[in-house]
Amino acid sequence: MQHKRNSSSLCTPHEHALSRRVMLGTMAGGAASMAFGGLATPAVAEALRQKEKQVLFIWLDGGISQLESWDPKPNTSFGGPFRSVPTSVKGVHFCELMQRTAKHMDKLAVIRSLCTHDNAHSSGVARIQRGDPKNRGVVYPYLGSAFAKLLGPTSSKLPPYVWIKPGSGGFKAEHAGFLGPKYGALAFGDGQPPDNLLRHESISEEADTQRNELREAINRRYAVQRRKVSTEASTAVFDTAQQLMKRQDLFDATTFSAADIQRYGTHDLGRHTLIARKMLEAGVRFVNVTSYGWDTHGDHFNGSASLIPKFDQAFSAIIEDLHASGMLENVLVVAISEFGRTPRINGHIGRDHWPEAWSTVMAGCGIKRGIVSGSTNEQGTWVKDNPYDIGHVFHTMFKALGIDSIDTEYDNGGQPLPIAHEDMQSITEVLA
Amino acid sequence: MMQSDAKLQTSQPKEVGKPTLTSQQIGCLRFSPCGQLLAAGDYNGHVQLWRVSDAGLAAVPPLTGKHNGFVDAIAFAPKEQLLFTADTWGRLSCWDYALWLKDDAPAADAIKPRWSIDAAHDGYIRSVLVSADGKHLATCGRDQIVRLWSTDGKLKFELKEHREDVYALAFSPDSLLLASGNLKGAIHLHTAQDGKHQKQLDATSLYKYDRIQDVGGARVLTFARDGQSLYCGGAMPSGGGFVQATPKLLRFDCKTGKLEKEWTLGDPAHGFVYEIIEHTTGELLLITSGQPGQGRFMLLNPDEKEPGFINTKMANCHAMTLHPGGHRIAIAATNGGSNANGRDSALKNGEYTGNHSPIHLWDLPSSAE
Numbered sequence: 001m002q003h004k005r006n007s008s009s010l011c012t013p014h015e016h017a018l019s020r021r022v023m024l025g026t027m028a029g030g031a032a033s034m035a036f037g038g039l040a041t042p043a044v045a046e047a048l049r050q051k052e053k054q055v056l057f058i059w060l061d062g063g064i065s066q067l068e069s070w071d072p073k074p075n076t077s078f079g080g081p082f083r084s085v086p087t088s089v090k091g092v093h094f095c096e097l098m099q100r101t102a103k104h105m106d107k108l109a110v111i112r113s114l115c116t117h118d119n120a121h122s123s124g125v126a127r128i129q130r131g132d133p134k135n136r137g138v139v140y141p142y143l144g145s146a147f148a149k150l151l152g153p154t155s156s157k158l159p160p161y162v163w164i165k166p167g168s169g170g171f172k173a174e175h176a177g178f179l180g181p182k183y184g185a186l187a188f189g190d191g192q193p194p195d196n197l198l199r200h201e202s203i204s205e206e207a208d209t210q211r212n213e214l215r216e217a218i219n220r221r222y223a224v225q226r227r228k229v230s231t232e233a234s235t236a237v238f239d240t241a242q243q244l245m246k247r248q249d250l251f252d253a254t255t256f257s258a259a260d261i262q263r264y265g266t267h268d269l270g271r272h273t274l275i276a277r278k279m280l281e282a283g284v285r286f287v288n289v290t291s292y293g294w295d296t297h298g299d300h301f302n303g304s305a306s307l308i309p310k311f312d313q314a315f316s317a318i319i320e321d322l323h324a325s326g327m328l329e330n331v332l333v334v335a336i337s338e339f340g341r342t343p344r345i346n347g348h349i350g351r352d353h354w355p356e357a358w359s360t361v362m363a364g365c366g367i368k369r370g371i372v373s374g375s376t377n378e379q380g381t382w383v384k385d386n387p388y389d390i391g392h393v394f395h396t397m398f399k400a401l402g403i404d405s406i407d408t409e410y411d412n413g414g415q416p417l418p419i420a421h422e423d424m425q426s427i428t429e430v431l432a
Numbered sequence: 433m434m435q436s437d438a439k440l441q442t443s444q445p446k447e448v449g450k451p452t453l454t455s456q457q458i459g460c461l462r463f464s465p466c467g468q469l470l471a472a473g474d475y476n477g478h479v480q481l482w483r484v485s486d487a488g489l490a491a492v493p494p495l496t497g498k499h500n501g502f503v504d505a506i507a508f509a510p511k512e513q514l515l516f517t518a519d520t521w522g523r524l525s526c527w528d529y530a531l532w533l534k535d536d537a538p539a540a541d542a543i544k545p546r547w548s549i550d551a552a553h554d555g556y557i558r559s560v561l562v563s564a565d566g567k568h569l570a571t572c573g574r575d576q577i578v579r580l581w582s583t584d585g586k587l588k589f590e591l592k593e594h595r596e597d598v599y600a601l602a603f604s605p606d607s608l609l610l611a612s613g614n615l616k617g618a619i620h621l622h623t624a625q626d627g628k629h630q631k632q633l634d635a636t637s638l639y640k641y642d643r644i645q646d647v648g649g650a651r652v653l654t655f656a657r658d659g660q661s662l663y664c665g666g667a668m669p670s671g672g673g674f675v676q677a678t679p680k681l682l683r684f685d686c687k688t689g690k691l692e693k694e695w696t697l698g699d700p701a702h703g704f705v706y707e708i709i710e711h712t713t714g715e716l717l718l719i720t721s722g723q724p725g726q727g728r729f730m731l732l733n734p735d736e737k738e739p740g741f742i743n744t745k746m747a748n749c750h751a752m753t754l755h756p757g758g759h760r761i762a763i764a765a766t767n768g769g770s771n772a773n774g775r776d777s778a779l780k781n782g783e784y785t786g787n788h789s790p791i792h793l794w795d796l797p798s799s800a801e
Contacts, residue, residue, distance in 0.1 A: 062673060074501065077476060077786055081502040081520035081556060096555065119774035166643065267644045293643035297771065298675035298703070298723065302615075305556075305574060305597065306646040307672075344778045344786050345457060345475060346771035347724040347748030348675070348703065353773035381784040 051330055052154040053365050053401045055147055055286045056276055056318065058335040060311065061125070062295030063358070065341040065351055066380070068095045068304040069311075070359035071112045073380040078343030081301055089370045097308035100316035106370040107323055108363045109430040113374025115387040116339060119353040124338035130177070131394035133421050138412060139177035143397070146419065147286040148176075148183045149410070150403055156283025158247065159240045163187040164272045164279070165290040169194060171237055178412045181233035185288065186240060190268070191275040193251045197244055212242070250275075250282055265313040273314035277321055280331055294337060298348035311335075319363055332365040332400050336393070343381045357383045360393060366400025368432050391421025399426040444741055444797050445731065448760070451790035452489045454480060458764040458789035459504040461751035464515070468533050470762055471515055472751070472791070473503030479517050481532050484755070488793065489762075492532050496540045498548075499523055505560040505571070509583055514546070516569060516583075518560045524552035524571060526585060547585040553577065558599050563607035568624050570610055572598035578612045578620075580627060589627045593620050602653035602662065609686070611662055613650025615639065619664060621686070631689045635682055638666035645672030654708040655686075662686055665705030665718070668696075676700035679720045681708065683734070697739065701726050707752040709761075711796070719749035719763055724771035729763060729794070746792055759796055764789040 065080075067073055072084040072095040084093040087105030094102045101108075118127050130140040141149065148160035161183070163172065169189030173181030188194075199208050215238070223231035249255065256274055264270035269291045276287045291311070296303040315335060322328040340358025341351035357376045363369070374386040398405035398420060405426060410417040456474035463470055463484065470489060472480040477499040482489035501520035508515055508529070515529040525548040531537055556574035562583065563570075569581040578591035578598055596614040603610055603624060613619040617636035622629055639648040647669040654663045662684045667677030679697035684690065697705065703722025710716055716732040718739070727749040730739035746765035754761050770787045771777070778784050 075477060079501070081475075081504065083501070083521050083555065269644050291644065293645050293672050295673040296675075297673065299647070299677075302597075302649075303645055303647070303672060303675065306615075307644060310644050342773070342778065343784065344770075347727070347766035347787065348722060348771070349750075350675070350724070350771065352771050352777070356775050379784070 052283070052285075053151065054154065054280050054284070054327075054331045055144075055397070055401070056280060056322075056331055056333045056364075057143060057286065057288045058273070058311075058315065058333070059129070059288060059290045060294045060335065060337045061290060061292045063337040063339045063341050063353060064294055064308065064311065065296065065300065065304055066112070066357070066359040066376075067341070067343065067351075068301075068308055069098055070094060070110050070361060071376055071380060073376075073378070076379050078345065078379055078381065080345070082304075089372075092370075092372055095308070097304060098312045100312045101319070104316055104319045104323075107319055107328065108361050108369065109367045109371045109373065110359060110361050111373045111388060111393070111427060111430065112359045112376055113383040113386045113388055114340070114355075114358045114360055114390075114393070115383045116355040116358075116390050119339060119355050124353075128336065128338055128390050131420055132390045133418065134423075136415075136417060138415075138417065140417075141177040141179045141183060142175040142185070143394070144185055144286045144288050145176040145179055145183040147401075149179050150398075150408070150419065151285055151401070154283040154285050157243050158279075158282055158284045159186045159243065160285040161185045161288070162279055162284045162286070163288040163290065164191050164275055165288075166190060166268050166272075166292055173233060178417075179410070182236035184233070188251075188275075191251070191253075191272050193244065193248070194241070197241065198248065199245060212238075247282060250278055260317075263313070264317045265310055267310050269310050270314045270317075273318050277318055280322075280327065281325075296341065297346070297350040297352055300341070300345070300350040322364065328364040330365050332367065332397060333363040334360065334397065336360040343379060357381060362396070362400070362430060366402065366432050368430050371430055373427055373430050386427075388427055389421070389424060391424035392427050394420040395424055395426035396430060399431055445729070445743070445761075445794045446797075448793040448795055449488055451765075451792045452482070452491075453790055454788050456480065456789065457766065457787055458751055458791070459502055460506050461762055461764045461791070462506050462508055462753045463755050463762065464508045464513075464529060465510050465756055466513075466533075467756045469529055470753070470791075471506055471508075471517075471529075472764060472789075473499075473506050473517060473519075474789075475502050477501055477503060477519060479503055479506065479515075483533065489791065492537055493540055495527070495543065498525060498540070498543075498545065501556075505557050507560045507562050507569075509562045509566050510564055511566040512583065514583060516560050516562065518552065518557035518571060520556040522551045522553045522555050522557060522573070522575075524549045524557060524560065524581075524585075526583070549585060552579065558597070559601040561601045561603060563603040563610075563624060564605055565607040567607065568603065568610070570601050570603070570612075570624075572601055572612055574598075576614075578610070578622075580610070580624065591620070591622055591627055591629075593629060593632075594618065597649070599649050599651050600653040600664075602655050604655045604659045604686070605657055606659055609655075609659075611653050611655070613653050613664060615646055615649040617648070617650050617666070619650050619653065619662070619684070621662075621689075631686075633662070633664075633684045633689050634691070635664045635666065637668060637694075638664070638680060638682070640669040640671075642669065642672040647672045647675060648677060648704075651704050652706060652708055654710060656683075657710050657712070657714070660686055661692060663708050663710070663716070665708045667704040670700050674723070675703070677703050677722065679703060679705045679722070679728075681705055681716075681718065681732070693734070695732065695737070697730065697732075698722070698728060702728060706750050709752065709754045711754070712758055717752065717754065717761060717796075719752045721748040721750050721766075724748065724766075725768065727765050731797075741797075746790075750789065761794050761796065763792045763794065765792060766790075
C-alpha cells in the first residue's frame with residue numbers, strides 16, 4: 001500500500017487513476033461489445049492498454065564498462081584500445097563497440113555521472129536494484145516489485161513483474177522486501193514458462209474450474225487464521241498462473257520472424273530481449289531482462305569486444321522497434337549495472353569494480369531524447385559535474401512514469417516509507 | 433622454481449640486474465635483428481625504445497603521438513633496418529630505426545615514418561609479422577582479415593577465411609607458409625606467395641562460449657625451427673568475466689594438420705600463453721599471464737611433459753623477446769598489486785594512477801645457448 005503525504009486516502013497515485021480509466025474504458029468496451037457482437041472490445045481495450053505505462057529494465061550483472069560503451073575516452077591514459085564513433089546526436093560519441101545504438105542516440109538519455117560509492121558485489125545488486133534508501137530496518141523492494149506495487153498490473157492482467165533471465169525460473173518473493181511476497185518477481189528461466197503451466201489434457205475445463213473453486217474455498221478458510229501476506233501471495237501466484245495459462249502465445253518462439261531473431265541476436269541476451277518485446281506488447285507492466293557475465297576482471301577488452309556488441313545489437317533493436325510502434329511513448333527503458341569498471345587496467349588486462357564514475361542510459365516514457373547528463377573528467381576517473389547516486393535514478397524513473405517520488409510513500413503496516421531516497425531528487429534535465 | 437632434470441639444476445635462467453621500470457603498460461616487445469634496440473608497444477599509443485648493451489637498457493625518447501589506442505603489435509624486418517608498428521585503431525606504420533641507434537636521435541615530433549597507412553585494418557590490429565626472407569609483411573585484426581603486404585606498404589592480398597577476430601600469425605622458417613589463428617581456435621595455413629589456402633588446423637579446445645562471451649582463442653603461433661610443426665598457445669578457458677583459464681600449448685604436424693602433442697602449463701589461475709619462442713637448442717621459452725599477480729616464465733623441452741624451469745616471481749608476463757645473440761631475453765611483466773575495486777585501490781598521494789610494465793632481462797642457461 002502507498003499513500004501520498006498530506007493526503008488521507010491518496011493510496012492511488014496518478015497511474016492508478018489511469019488504470020481505473022482504462023478499466024472503465026474496458027468496461028465500456030464490454031458494453032459496446034454486447035451491442036456490436038464483441039468486435040469493439042479488443043480494439044478499444046488494446047488502444048487503451050497501449051497507453052499504460054510500462055518499464056523495460058535491462059540488467060547487466062557485474063558491470064558494463066562505461067569506457068567501452070557510453071562514455072569513451074579514446075587516446076587517454078585509461079581509454080583502452082577502442083575508437084569512439086559519432087552518434088545521431090552531434091557531439092556525442094559512443095565506443096565503437098556500440099555502433100548500432102549510436103544511431104539511436106537521438107532517442108536516448110545518457111547519464112554519465114553516476115557515483116554510487118559501493119564497489120562490492122555482495123551488496124551491489126541489491127543496493128542498486130533497491131535504490132539504496134536510508135536504512136530503516138526494513139528490506140526495500142527491488143525496482144520491479146516497487147512498480148508492481150505502485151502501478152499494479154496493466155489492464156492485460158498479466159503479472160506485473162516479469163524477470164527474463166538465463167538459468168532457472170520460478171517465483172522470486174525475496175525481491176518484494178517489506179511489500180510482501182505477492183509483489184515478487186515471476187522469473188522465466190531462459191524465457192520459458194513455468195513448468196506444468198498448461199492444464200493437463202486429462203483434466204477438462206469444467207473439472208479445472210471446479211478444482212479452482214474448491215481451492216479458493218479452502219484458501220479462504222485457511223486464510224482466516226493466517227497472516228494476510230502469506231495467503232495473499234499464494235492467491236496471487238495462482239491468479240498469475242491462471243492468467244498465464246491463457247497466454248501460452250507469449251512463450252511461442254515460432255511467432256518471431258527470422259529477421260527479428262537475426263536483428264536481436266541469437267544469443268541469450270538477444271533472444272530474451274525479443275521475448276521482452278513480446279511481454280511488453282502483451283501488457284506486462286515491468287520486464288527485467290538480465291544478462292550475466294559482465295564482471296570482466298580479466299581479458300577485459302577481448303571480453304568487451306564479445307559482450308558489448310551483443311548488448312548493442314539487442315538494445316538497438318528494441319529501441320528501434322519500440323520507437324517504430326509508438327510504444328516508446330509509454331515504455332520507460334533503462335539499462336544499468338551494479339557499477340562501472342575501473343579506468344585502471346589490471347595485470348590480467350581487466351578492469352575491476354568502479355562505482356565512482358559510470359554511466360546508465362534511459363529512453364522512452366517521460367524521458368528527454370538525445371541528451372547527455374553529467375560528465376566525467378578527461379581521464380574518465382572521476383565525475384566532473386552533477387554526480388548522481390542510484391537514489392537520483394530511482395526518483396527519475398518514478399517521475400518519468402508520472403509517480404510523484406517525493407510525496408508518494410509506502411505504507412509498511414503504518415510505517416510511512418519514502419519510495420526513493422529522501423535526500424535525493426530526480427535528474428530534471430533528463431525528464432521530458 | 434621447479435626443475436625436472438639435472439642439466440637445468442646446474443644451469444637455470446638468471447635474471448640480470450634490476451628490472452627496467454616503465455611508466456606504461458606494455459603489450460608487445462621486440463629486439464631489433466642487430467640486437468642494439470629494444471622496442472615496445474604500450475597502452476598509451478606509444479612505442480617505447482631502449483638501446484641495448486651488456487649493461488642493460490638505456491631509454492631513448494619514445495615515439496609518441498604517432499599511434500592511437502594501444503600499440504599491441506610490432507615487428508622488425510630481418511634484413512632492412514625497418515620497424516613496423518601497428519595500433520588498435522588500424523594504423524600500420526614503418527620506421528627507419530637506424531636513427532634511434534645514433535647518439536643524437538631526433539625528438540619524436542621530428543620523426544616521420546617511412547610510410548604509414550591509417551586504415552590498414554578496420555580497428556584493432558592484433559599482430560604484425562615479417563617473414564624470415566624479408567619479402568612478406570603480414571597483419572591481422574579484429575576485422576577478421578589477414579593482409580599480406582610488401583615491406584614498402586603495398587597490399588598484396590587479403591585472406592578472409594576466418595570470419596572471426598584473427599589473433600595470431602606465424603611465418604614458417606622458409607617463409608613459404610603463413611599460419612593465422614582466430615578467436616574460436618581455427619588455424620589456417622596459406623602459402624605466403626599467393627595466399628592459396630592449404631589447411632585448417634583445429635585448436636578449438638582453446639575456445640569456450642560462456643554465457644554470451646567468446647573466451648580464449650588461438651592467441652599465439654610459432655613454427656618449429658625445422659618447419660615441420662606449428663606451436664599454438666592459448667588457454668583452456670573455464671569461464672568468462674574473470675576469465676579463469678588454464679595455459680595450454682598445442683603442437684600440430686604441418687603436413688597432416690593433426691595435433692601431435694599438447695601441454696597443460698598450470699591451473700585456471702595462470703591464464704594464457706602470451707609468447708612462445710623456440711630457441712636454437714629446441715627448447716621452448718614461454719610466458720603466461722593469468723589472474724592479477726599470476727605470471728610465469730617457463731623453459732620447456734618439447735620431449736618432456738612439463739617445463740623444466742618455472743619462474744613465478746614476475747606478475748602477469750605479457751611480452752617476451754629473444755636477443756639475436758641467443759643468450760638473453762627481455763620480458764615485460766606487470767607491477768604488483770595491479771588490481772583492486774574502488775577508489776582507494778589506485779590512489780597514490782591523492783592521484784589516480786595506472787599500472788606499468790617492468791622489463792626484466794634474463795640470461796639463458798647453457799642448455800638454451
